[in-house]
Amino acid sequence: EVKLLESGGGLVQPGGSMRLSCAASGFTFTDFYMYWIRQPAGKAPEWLGFIRNKANGYTTEYNPSVKGRFTISRDNTQNMLYLQMNTLRAEDTATYYCARPGIGDWFAYWGQGTLVTVSS
Amino acid sequence: DIQMTQSPASLSASLGETVTIECLASEDIYSNLAWYQQKPGKSPQLLIYDASSLQDGVPSRFSGSESGTQYSLEINSLQSEDAATYFCQQHHDYPFTFGSGTKLEIK
Secondary structure, eight states: OOEEEEEOOEEEOTTOOEEEEEEEESSOGGGSOEEEEEEOTTSOOEEEEEEOOGGGTTOEEEOTTTBTTEEEEEETTTTEEEEEEOSOOGGGOEEEEEEEEOSSSSEEEEOOOEEEEEOO | OOOEEEEOSEEEEOTTOOEEEEEEESSOOTTOEEEEEEOTTSOOEEEEETTTEEOTTOOTTEEEEEETTEEEEEEOSOOGGGOEEEEEEEOSSSSOEEOOOEEEEEO
8 A cells, every 4th residue: 555654744944944854655666656746725736846756757847836845756675765855935835745646647645644834 | 926816705505406616827837737725724734736636535516627727626515615716826837826715605
């Protein structure tokens, strides 16, 4: 069974940094691209970016809305996905999800999410 | 960025009825569209991918179709558990983008 479990959310001040983690299990982690998606309360999800699989060199793509502030990485020995977020703003307040795709770029599996609140 | 215009924003329907939710893409996305269902406090769940392919385990009363850049999600024989918010998502080009959502209420 595929499982994704995010952690690391909480309250952070504007301008601060935070690292989110996602523990993956139930599948061969290195075979899959892994995604981060966020969703402000009551709004639509927003795709943040992804990190490719082993076959594609673990390279990354980002939404221009967060490029340069957010960094996606993975630890394939621990089956962990990370999202490093810097220079956080109030508008980054959202629930953050990690997701695994299906055969294509749709999000077949989602974690339960972790809430990040950016506020002074 | 590809814009996904979703309609209606909300709708109310009775048990057993059929409803249709639509997403209009701002350019051709070549059937690269997914539909998700989200219940309060839960993460989105995949219903449909590639515009009309049903995800494993999803009831057959859910179906997807397309006409040009217009994509539709149809839910037949509405059940109480279908009360949720539905989102479309294009997976044709980066950045992948979502529609604004449709909140479905069951009368």
